[in-house]
Amino acid sequence: MSKRKSMAEDSATMEVAATSTTAAAATSAAGGGGAGDEQTPAKKIATIRIEGPDSKGIVAAFAQLLYGHGCNIIDAEQHTDVELKRFFQRIVFDYGSMHTDRVSLSNGIGEVCSRFTMTHDIDWGETRKKICIMVSKYDHVIWELLLRHKAGELPCDVALIISNHEDLRTVADHFNIRYEVFKITKATKREQEDKEIELMKSLGVDLVVLARYMQIITDEFCQAYKHAVINIHHSFLPAFIGAKPYHRAHARGVKLVGATAHYATETLDEGPIIEQDVARISHRHTVDDLLAKGRVLEREILVRAVLAHLEDRIIVYENKCVVFGS
Amino acid sequence: QQQQQQHLSQRQPQKVVLRPSGPARMAVFASSRDHCLNDLIDKCRGGDLPVQISYVVSNYLRTEENSHVYRALSRLNVPYHYVQCGKGRLREEWEANIRSIIQQKDGTVAAETTVSAPPPPPSARDNSNNNQTDFIVLARFMQILSPEFLSWYAPRPIINIHHGLLPSFKGSNPYRQAFDAGVKLIGATAHFVTDELDEGPIIEQRATCVSHRDSVRDVRIKSETLEANALHDAVRYVAENRVARVGGRTIVFT
Numbered sequence: 001m002s003k004r005k006s007m008a009e010d011s012a013t014m015e016v017a018a019t020s021t022t023a024a025a026a027t028s029a030a031g032g033g034g035a036g037d038e039q040t041p042a043k044k045i046a047t048i049r050i051e052g053p054d055s056k057g058i059v060a061a062f063a064q065l066l067y068g069h070g071c072n073i074i075d076a077e078q079h080t081d082v083e084l085k086r087f088f089q090r091i092v093f094d095y096g097s098m099h100t101d102r103v104s105l106s107n108g109i110g111e112v113c114s115r116f117t118m119t120h121d122i123d124w125g126e127t128r129k130k131i132c133i134m135v136s137k138y139d140h141v142i143w144e145l146l147l148r149h150k151a152g153e154l155p156c157d158v159a160l161i162i163s164n165h166e167d168l169r170t171v172a173d174h175f176n177i178r179y180e181v182f183k184i185t186k187a188t189k190r191e192q193e194d195k196e197i198e199l200m201k202s203l204g205v206d207l208v209v210l211a212r213y214m215q216i217i218t219d220e221f222c223q224a225y226k227h228a229v230i231n232i233h234h235s236f237l238p239a240f241i242g243a244k245p246y247h248r249a250h251a252r253g254v255k256l257v258g259a260t261a262h263y264a265t266e267t268l269d270e271g272p273i274i275e276q277d278v279a280r281i282s283h284r285h286t287v288d289d290l291l292a293k294g295r296v297l298e299r300e301i302l303v304r305a306v307l308a309h310l311e312d313r314i315i316v317y318e319n320k321c322v323v324f325g326s
Numbered sequence: 327q328q329q330q331q332q333h334l335s336q337r338q339p340q341k342v343v344l345r346p347s348g349p350a351r352m353a354v355f356a357s358s359r360d361h362c363l364n365d366l367i368d369k370c371r372g373g374d375l376p377v378q379i380s381y382v383v384s385n386y387l388r389t390e391e392n393s394h395v396y397r398a399l400s401r402l403n404v405p406y407h408y409v410q411c412g413k414g415r416l417r418e419e420w421e422a423n424i425r426s427i428i429q430q431k432d433g434t435v436a437a438e439t440t441v442s443a444p445p446p447p448p449s450a451r452d453n454s455n456n457n458q459t460d461f462i463v464l465a466r467f468m469q470i471l472s473p474e475f476l477s478w479y480a481p482r483p484i485i486n487i488h489h490g491l492l493p494s495f496k497g498s499n500p501y502r503q504a505f506d507a508g509v510k511l512i513g514a515t516a517h518f519v520t521d522e523l524d525e526g527p528i529i530e531q532r533a534t535c536v537s538h539r540d541s542v543r544d545v546r547i548k549s550e551t552l553e554a555n556a557l558h559d560a561v562r563y564v565a566e567n568r569v570a571r572v573g574g575r576t577i578v579f580t
Contacts, residue, residue, distance in 0.1 A: 079538055088538075238507055239494040252493055253575025255531040256513070276510040278533055283577040320508025322538040 044096040045074065045125045047312040048109065052118030054080050054087040061112050062091060069108065070099040077324040081317075087118075088315050090324045095124075123312055130159040131306070132205040134213040137167050141211040141232060144299035145306065146175045154303070156310050159203045162196055164215055184215045193217065197224045209306055210264065212298070219266040227316050229264040230309060231271070232302040234294045236260060236278055241269040246290040257281050257290055259297035261305030263316065272321045274305040274314060350565035351380045353428065353459045355467035358386040360395050362465035362487055365554035366561065367398050375558060377565045379404050380459050381431050383424055385411035385469060405431075411469045421475050428479070432458045461485060461564055464519065465557060473521040484519040485564060486526070487557040489549050491515060491533060496524040501545045504536075512536050512545055514553040516560030518571065527576045529560040529569060 050062065059078060066073055075092040098105065102124070113120050135142045142161070148154055161172045164184045172179035180199065182192045200208065210217070210231040222229060235245035236258025249257050258278035265271035277300065279293045308314050313324040356363040363382070369375040379402075387408050388396040399406050407427050411420040462479065464471075464486040476484065490500030491513040497503075504512045513533030520526035532552040536545060563569045563578050570577040 081538075082541065236491070236494070236511070237509070239491070251574070253528050253573075254492070255528055256491065256533055258511070273508045273510060278511055282580075283572075283575065318506075318508075320506075320538070326537055 043094070043125075045092060045094055046122060047090065047092050047125065048120055048122040049312055049315055050087075050089045050091070050113065050118050050120045051315055051317065052087055052113075052116055054085045055116060058087055058116055058118070059089070061116065062089070062109075065105075065108050065112050066091070066093050069095070069105045070097060071095045071105070072097075079322050079324075084318070086317065088317075088322045090313060090315075121312070129156045129206045129310055130204050131156045131207045131209055131310075132160040132162060132200050132203070133158060133209045133211050134162045135168055135211045136163060136214040137165055138212040138214075139168055139171060140295045141298055141302055142168065142171060144303060145209065145211055146171070146177075148303050150175065154307060154310060156207070159205050160200065162199075164213075189215070190218060190220065193221045197221065200225075207306070207309060209302070211302065216268060217264055222264055222266055227263045227272070228309075230261055230274065230302070230305050231264045231269075232298050232305075233260045233262065233269050234298055236276060237262065237269060237273060246294055247287055250285075250287045250290055253283075255281060257294060257297075259294060259301045261301045263321075265319075270319075272316045272319050274308060274321050274323060275301050275326075277301055350377045350460045351458065352377050352561065352565075353380050353383060353431070353462045354465050355383045355424075355462060356386070356465045357384065357468040359466045359550075360393075361550045362554050362557050364395055364398075365558055366463065366465060367395065367402070367404075369558050371398075371402060375562055375565065377561060381405040381407060381427070383407045383409055383427060383467075385409055385420070385467075417469075417472055420469070421472060425475070425478065428459070463557070463561060466553065470523060471519065476519060476521065483564065485529065485557070485560055486517055486519045487553050487560075488515045488517065488524050489553050491531060492517065492524055492528060501542050501549060505540075505542045505545055508538075510535060510537065512549055512552075514549060514556045516556045518576070525574075527571050527574050529563060529576050529578065530556045532556040532559075 048062075050058075052058075059076075063073065063076075072094040073091055074094055076089065078087065078089040080087050095102070095105065106122075109120060109122065112118075133142055133145060145154070146158070149156070149158060158175070158177050161168075161177050161179045163169075163179065163181055166181055169179045169181075182196055184192055206228060208225050208229040210229065212232060212234075217229065233241075233245070235241070235249065236256065237260040239245075239254075240248050246257065256278040258276055260269075260273055260276045262269070262273045263271040277297055279297055281290060281293065285293070308323050308326070311325070313326070315322040315324075354363060354366055366375070366377075366379065370377050370379055379399075381404060382399060384406065385408070388406060390396055390400065396406055409420050409423045409427070411417075459482070461482055462484045464484060466487060466489070471484070488496075488500070490496070490504060491511070492515040494500075494507075494509075495503040501512075511533045513531055515528055516530045517524070517528045518526040532555050534548050534552060536548065540548070563580075568579045570579075
């Protein structure tokens with residue numbers, strides 16, 4: 001059973017996308033195993049994300065800490081919001097030959113963090129994250145996710161597919177993934193959502209991906225998976241929030257249409273933007289043409305966003321996303 | 327053939343603005359930012375844009391001493407008209423000033439005419455006087471023109487460059503709006519001006535990527551290139567008669 005990593009409490013302005021870590025001993029190497037795992041020792045690669053008020057010495061302190069425990073930093077990327085005086089960092093490090101142990105390193109990290117009043121989130125790279133894909137009837141996005149996953153591009157397990165219709169069960173069957181239908185009406189939505197959440201929690205789901213799921217999820221759902229629900233909206237936000245964005249884009253006569261992947265929050269289509277892209281259109285394009293171009297964008301954008309989340313490259317703050325490695 | 331002639335004369339005459347053959351002529355309005363005005367001057371001077379700048383109107387005082395743009399304009403014999411706007415000045419006042427500049431330069435407004443009438447003879451092409459403009463370009467002109475002004479200048483179009491990707495970030499400070507929204511692409515929109523701010527038919531849009539690393543200043547720097555590019559493309563389309571307005575949208579024949 002996975003446990004959500006506890007954060008030092010902070011004001012509403014600081015959020016770090018939630019991940020779960022396991023208290024149990026490491027089972028498989030991060031990123032999936034191949035043949036011959038018994039021969040080569042499992043790689044111990046951890047990823048830590050840090051956030052807090054900017055000050056001198058943060059980078060030095062963490063670098064020294066990790067080095068002091070015998071870890072090797074593989075990748076470090078930082079960002080400072082100069083206006084808000086806020087510091088963000090992502091460090092990937094190899095703890096495979098550390099001369100202390102994880103507990104003392106954890107304590108050390110906690111100590112440095114409290115010294116600088118930072119919050120942190122660490123993934124020790126031992127368990128794959130588990131995702132649940134929610135879908136309605138449009139299937140282009142879920143096909144893309146599952147095919148890219150099958151190709152090994154998405155370091156996660158697809159624990160579950162939830163839909164409000166039966167239609168796409170065959171897709172789930174093709175990939176051997178559990179498919180559950182939860183019909184939604186205005187009256188039953190909250191109740192159904194609670195059942196969905198219960199099921200997902202029992203399966204250890206860390207991330208919910210709304211792959212053109214057409215029901216609006218409630219605030220309670222968003223709270224249950226805070227900054228762990230990624231939605232794909234078929235417009236270049238903040239333009240055309242809500243329904244039928246391509247129809248409205250066509251009417252407006254824009255020359256660029258887009259898609260946006262973002263974390264779902266209480267306000268519809270206004271959550272922190274993870275990734276976006278646009279495509280050129282002209283007067284020649286009908287609404288159907290826009291929909292077709294949009295499908296291509298939606299597939300790619302959602303996969304990029306999910307990958308960024310799975311690789312712990314996102315830090316959310318002030319309703320925006322720092323996306324490292326982009 | 328007689329039947330054809332009859333048929334044509336019975337059709338409703340279409341209202342069309344005819345302009346004499348030759349390069350299009352535009353008036354460019356600008357405020358303090360140089361980049362779009364500068365770009366238009368360069369493109370027109372080099373012949374890359376088939377347009378002549380008849381004159382410039384600005385609410386920012388550029389002089390021989392403080393502005394290379396002013397010096398470029400004076401070398402090209404393009405008059406620069408400084409009109410004080412804003413700061414408590416009534417819009418009626420400064421718009422009246424601008425109208426008198428336009429009238430003095432233009433002579434009369436282009437007449438509506440029927441399709442079957444022969445085109446009027448080409449007028450003189452020197453840059454100093456009596457230069458009727460075919461359209462006005464607001465090249466980061468930061469004052470809002472009234473609906474009365476628009477209908478007075480009509481049917482000739484007014485093109486604006488908005489430093490945001492419409493319909494997002496209308497109004498003022500779209501750089502800051504985009505930064506606060508955390509978007510991953512920013513851009514500029516060239517569009518026809520209508521009574522409602524930033525709602526006119528879009529002619530061209532350009533975009534580029536931004537990330538968390540980009541400050542508001544970085545957004546501005548990236549955006550300025552896009553503004554100049556979107557605007558000079560839109561100007562070219564209009565100058566080359568490639569743009570048709572249909573409903574609230576444009577058809578751009580390329």
